Amino acid sequence: MPKPWATLGIDLHLEPAGPGLRRGLTDALRDAVRTGRLAPGTRLPSSRSLATDLGIARNTVAEAYTDLVAEGWLTARQGSGTRVAERGTGGGGGSPRTSTTVSATPYVTAPPRPHHPRPRPRPAYDLLPGTPDLASFPRTEWLKAARRALLAAPHEVLGYGDPRGRVELRAALAGYLSRARGVRADPERIVVCAGFGHGLQLLGRVLRARGAQTVAVESYGLPPHWNQLTAADLTATPLPFDELGTNPRELTDESAVLLTPAHQFPMGMPLHRDRRATVVDWASRTGGLVLEDDYDGEFRYDRQPVGALQGLDPDHVVYLGTASKSLAPALRLAWMVLPPTLVEEVTAEKGHVDTCGALDQLTLAEFLTSGAYDRHVRAARLRYRRRRDALVRALATHAPHLNVTGIAAGLHVLLRLPPGTEQSVVQAATWQGLALHGLSTFRHESATAERMDALVVGYGTPPDHAWAGALEALCRVLP
Amino acid sequence: MPKPWATLGIDLHLEPAGPGLRRGLTDALRDAVRTGRLAPGTRLPSSRSLATDLGIARNTVAEAYTDLVAEGWLTARQGSGTRVAERGTGGGGGSPRTSTTVSATPYVTAPPRPHHPRPRPRPAYDLLPGTPDLASFPRTEWLKAARRALLAAPHEVLGYGDPRGRVELRAALAGYLSRARGVRADPERIVVCAGFGHGLQLLGRVLRARGAQTVAVESYGLPPHWNQLTAADLTATPLPFDELGTNPRELTDESAVLLTPAHQFPMGMPLHRDRRATVVDWASRTGGLVLEDDYDGEFRYDRQPVGALQGLDPDHVVYLGTASKSLAPALRLAWMVLPPTLVEEVTAEKGHVDTCGALDQLTLAEFLTSGAYDRHVRAARLRYRRRRDALVRALATHAPHLNVTGIAAGLHVLLRLPPGTEQSVVQAATWQGLALHGLSTFRHESATAERMDALVVGYGTPPDHAWAGALEALCRVLP
Numbered sequence: 001m002p003k004p005w006a007t008l009g010i011d012l013h014l015e016p017a018g019p020g021l022r023r024g025l026t027d028a029l030r031d032a033v034r035t036g037r038l039a040p041g042t043r044l045p046s047s048r049s050l051a052t053d054l055g056i057a058r059n060t061v062a063e064a065y066t067d068l069v070a071e072g073w074l075t076a077r078q079g080s081g082t083r084v085a086e087r088g089t090g091g092g093g094g095s096p097r098t099s100t101t102v103s104a105t106p107y108v109t110a111p112p113r114p115h116h117p118r119p120r121p122r123p124a125y126d127l128l129p130g131t132p133d134l135a136s137f138p139r140t141e142w143l144k145a146a147r148r149a150l151l152a153a154p155h156e157v158l159g160y161g162d163p164r165g166r167v168e169l170r171a172a173l174a175g176y177l178s179r180a181r182g183v184r185a186d187p188e189r190i191v192v193c194a195g196f197g198h199g200l201q202l203l204g205r206v207l208r209a210r211g212a213q214t215v216a217v218e219s220y221g222l223p224p225h226w227n228q229l230t231a232a233d234l235t236a237t238p239l240p241f242d243e244l245g246t247n248p249r250e251l252t253d254e255s256a257v258l259l260t261p262a263h264q265f266p267m268g269m270p271l272h273r274d275r276r277a278t279v280v281d282w283a284s285r286t287g288g289l290v291l292e293d294d295y296d297g298e299f300r301y302d303r304q305p306v307g308a309l310q311g312l313d314p315d316h317v318v319y320l321g322t323a324s325k326s327l328a329p330a331l332r333l334a335w336m337v338l339p340p341t342l343v344e345e346v347t348a349e350k351g352h353v354d355t356c357g358a359l360d361q362l363t364l365a366e367f368l369t370s371g372a373y374d375r376h377v378r379a380a381r382l383r384y385r386r387r388r389d390a391l392v393r394a395l396a397t398h399a400p401h402l403n404v405t406g407i408a409a410g411l412h413v414l415l416r417l418p419p420g421t422e423q424s425v426v427q428a429a430t431w432q433g434l435a436l437h438g439l440s441t442f443r444h445e446s447a448t449a450e451r452m453d454a455l456v457v458g459y460g461t462p463p464d465h466a467w468a469g470a471l472e473a474l475c476r477v478l479p
Numbered sequence: 480m481p482k483p484w485a486t487l488g489i490d491l492h493l494e495p496a497g498p499g500l501r502r503g504l505t506d507a508l509r510d511a512v513r514t515g516r517l518a519p520g521t522r523l524p525s526s527r528s529l530a531t532d533l534g535i536a537r538n539t540v541a542e543a544y545t546d547l548v549a550e551g552w553l554t555a556r557q558g559s560g561t562r563v564a565e566r567g568t569g570g571g572g573g574s575p576r577t578s579t580t581v582s583a584t585p586y587v588t589a590p591p592r593p594h595h596p597r598p599r600p601r602p603a604y605d606l607l608p609g610t611p612d613l614a615s616f617p618r619t620e621w622l623k624a625a626r627r628a629l630l631a632a633p634h635e636v637l638g639y640g641d642p643r644g645r646v647e648l649r650a651a652l653a654g655y656l657s658r659a660r661g662v663r664a665d666p667e668r669i670v671v672c673a674g675f676g677h678g679l680q681l682l683g684r685v686l687r688a689r690g691a692q693t694v695a696v697e698s699y700g701l702p703p704h705w706n707q708l709t710a711a712d713l714t715a716t717p718l719p720f721d722e723l724g725t726n727p728r729e730l731t732d733e734s735a736v737l738l739t740p741a742h743q744f745p746m747g748m749p750l751h752r753d754r755r756a757t758v759v760d761w762a763s764r765t766g767g768l769v770l771e772d773d774y775d776g777e778f779r780y781d782r783q784p785v786g787a788l789q790g791l792d793p794d795h796v797v798y799l800g801t802a803s804k805s806l807a808p809a810l811r812l813a814w815m816v817l818p819p820t821l822v823e824e825v826t827a828e829k830g831h832v833d834t835c836g837a838l839d840q841l842t843l844a845e846f847l848t849s850g851a852y853d854r855h856v857r858a859a860r861l862r863y864r865r866r867r868d869a870l871v872r873a874l875a876t877h878a879p880h881l882n883v884t885g886i887a888a889g890l891h892v893l894l895r896l897p898p899g900t901e902q903s904v905v906q907a908a909t910w911q912g913l914a915l916h917g918l919s920t921f922r923h924e925s926a927t928a929e930r931m932d933a934l935v936v937g938y939g940t941p942p943d944h945a946w947a948g949a950l951e952a953l954c955r956v957l958p
Contacts, residue, residue, distance in 0.1 A: 010659075010850065010853050011655075011658065011659035011777070011853055011856065012659065013658065013659050013661040013784055013786045014784060015784050036657075037657045037658070037661065037663065037790075038657070038658060039657070042654075042658065054784075122635075131639065134634040134635065137634075137637050139630060142629070143622075143626050143630075146622065146625060147622050150621070151618060155613040155942065156601075157809060158613040158616050158807035158808070158809045159610050159613055159807070159808050159809060160610065160808045160809075161808075161809060175521075176490075178516045178517070178518070179489065179490065179492065179517060179521065180489075180490035180491065180492050181492050182492040182516065184514075184516070194673070194836075195832070195834060197830060197831075197832070197834075198830075224831055227831075298490070305492055305493060305494050305533075307492050307494055308492075311516075328637040328638070329637070329638050329639045329640075329832070330637045330638060330639075330640060330833075330836065330837035330838065331836055331838065332833070332834055332837070333836070351676060351677075352676075352703055352706075353674070353676070353808070354811070355674060355677055355811055356673070356811060356836070357810055357811045357812070357835070357836045357839050358809035358811070359809065359810065359838075360839065371489065374490050377490065378490075
């Protein structure tokens with residue numbers, strides 16, 4: 001009578017070789033255990049099941065198992081089946097009695113040293129900008145939307161898809177971006193990508209293939225974005241920066257300019273109205289392209305709306321948005337709204353089939369059209385605004401001499417420091433277990449603007465329970 | 480008292496401009512409707528909600544709404560709130576009375592012609608190889624696993640991730656590939672990618688950066704894979720092909736060879752045992768790299784196991800597997816098991832953070848470790864074997880003069896045709912609404928092997944209810 005575990009039916013790859021079947025099978029199994037290919041504790045298929053798979057008699061398998069139990073490689077217990085023995089623990093069959101003859105390198109149990117650097121130990125408090133409060137990701141709502149979306153989807157959704165991304169998501173985004181961000185959107189001109197970086201990579205390659213050589217960037221920004229352009233064999237040259245933000249007046253024959261118009265990262269101001277006009281004018285005059293990074297457009301706390309620059313000139317502006325700040329980076333979902341003339345090239349660069357998972361795309365579409373996205377963003381906005389208020393209050397109390405700017409939007413503020421103190425403050429924070437970035441981290445090496453000492457304080461990342469502690473730790477390290 | 484829809488709270492981007500607030504808001508709203516930025520039927524926020532957002536008096540919003548209802552741009556109905564009027568349908572507020580003054584291009588309602596070719600109409604029957612039976616994707620089981628995985632995951636899972644992919648998935652894959660495919664796997668050397676094509680793209684770029692110029696491929700294979708190599712600036716040169724399959728004896732100074740050792744695509748035979756040895760010997764002798772495409776290793780119906788070539792020489796073979804055949808292409812999940820010396824470069828080429836969605840990765844990890852993957856594969860294997868049997872029987876009855884090969888594994892067979900008939904059979908199939916590929920589709924243009932006429936009949940794609948019809952349609956078009 002088969003035991004319960006007889007139906008387990010795990011797949012097991014074995015190639016019995018040599019003269020006798022029993023001998024061949026025993027050798028193959030022993031080898032699999034010895035080299036670590038079968039990990040200690042792995043439950044083997046029942047002899048009946050393995051015999052069927054290999055097309056041999058059940059007795060042959062049972063005998064091979066018995067031999068290996070006797071040798072100590074396997075253990076057999078009533079009711080729990082045959083398992084690979086634990087090594088050197090004294091439990092199970094103990095160490096194999098033939099272990100002195102082992103010569104093969106145990107690849108799995110003693111792997112070579114990893115070549116990828118391990119992440120550093122996590123600091124106690126994290127005030128780095130760029131990641132939202134992961135604890136408030138709406139897990140249950142997301143799972144409900146995933147369920148509704150997957151159970152309602154036609155089978156073809158599960159096949160190879162349109163490289164631009166699922167049409168359901170592109171349609172939902174067109175409606176949302178038009179309504180909430182003032183984007184001139186149309187599903188035919190939207191391409192879904194795996195995060196902003198992926199979108200920038202695709203755009204960089206297309207620009208390079210068109211003969212572009214230089215892309216203007218802001219004096220302050222994210223170095224990985226500049227690296228993305230450099231990797232596409234483009235030169236990233238910074239524009240001047242002053243108290244009104246990035247100054248686009250020096251734009252000349254660059255092929256494109258990468259900007260954060262709604263909320264300069266990390267300085268925090270919107271691009272000045274006159275300068276918005278200057279950029280758009282430059283683009284339409286020279287045929288240049290504006291790459292609009294609208295990374296946190298959902299989070300604006302004051303009442304001065306800042307719509308997408310793309311609305312002013314959809315033929316020369318690429319709008320880039322992302323779910324990384326509004327929902328979670330792990331979704332790896334972002335989107336580009338492209339001028340008509342770029343759609344074909346960017347799509348071809350992405351591939352001949354979609355490379356973004358369809359299930360999360362369908363779930364996000366459902367999230368957007370059901371109103372769950374708006375509800376989540378509104379709740380998050382309220383939570384972040386409260387944090388922002390608490391942060392500004394705490395700084396006013398504990399460090400009234402320090403100037404805080406960029407507080408009207410987003411998930412970070414800029415905290416000016418006395419000249420020459422930035423590095424020591426960041427170092428002191430590290431010692432206290434507080435992860436913190438100075439402004440210099442985000443300054444382009446060729447920037448010409450006067451240097452200033454400041455902290456870029458991200459208040460999105462800490463979970464609620466750690467927020468008060470993070471704030472205290474910050475106040476402790478300020479000069 | 481607020482209406483139920485007053486709590487809807489959708490986000491609406493408006494920039495009231497001009498002298499008076501009421502006039503400015505009215506103009507901004509009218510403009511949003513006129514240009515199509517707000518689609519007909521869109522429900523607007525309640526006047527209370529919009530007033531709060533804009534920081535103005537509720538009355539101002541209510542008056543602007545009233546003006547626009549009077550002009551016909553909006554409709555207001557008791558209990559269903561204020562909506563954007565339908566245009567020219569006679570319903571709602573009818574066409575706006577001021578429509579003769581419209582001058583802006585309605586970008587959303589009349590988009591420019593799409594630049595991406597639309598997919599052709601779907602044929603009635605689909606016997607193309609490459610896609611599994613999408614109807615048998617285990618939706619409910621997958622959703623259950625997604626739920627378990629997401630609810631149990633720590634928050635950090637939702638942030639930016641290790642570019643190699645989620646460690647939970649890499650660990651689960653190491654166990655599975657080792658046990659079921661004889662791969663020498665180790666989570667530290669696994670990199671998750673968005674489908675086989677993405678993996679090949681990364682490998683091609685890394686090889687090119689190392690100075691590689693030529694990659695040997697098989698005389699028969701998938702043109703998109705060859706294109707992937709060409710896009711990385713590599714030359715793909717085909718190896719000779721004979722009745723034993725691909726002949727690797729002519730390998731010399733190529734930097735790598737791309738092979739389907741377990742199940743040649745599309746010919747269907749495994750790489751001959753002697754030739755497996757020849758390939759591995761070439762690799763270790765010259766430092767060349769073997770790219771092992773194990774696209775459908777899970778589906779083998781006879782009892783002659785064919786393990787991964789990688790098990791013979793993990794230092795020179797890259798093992799590539801995918802969930803596209805065993806589960807569904809739309810997951811966009813595949814994996815590479817890399818020689819230690821390649822891990823760092825391939826990871827860096829993928830990016831500084833993971834580009835594959837974490838939720839599906841966690842779900843697949845849960846699917847593997849819970850045994851649901853094995854159960855699904857076993858059930859699918861049985862279903863596909865029955866189809867294979869039905870196909871072979873039908874061909875034996877209706878076309879006994881035609882030779883069928885490659886039946887021992889996978890989701891397709893090769894059906895030899897009389898010389899000179901391939902093109903006309905494929906054409907006849909198209910006329911009958913049957914999608915079918917001839918062997919010539921998969922032949923490299925520089926291949927030297929004698930041409931043969933054949934069909935590559937995929938039996939994975941049709942859903943169960945269409946399978947009998949597809950089989951009949953096939954038999955009808957055979958010579």
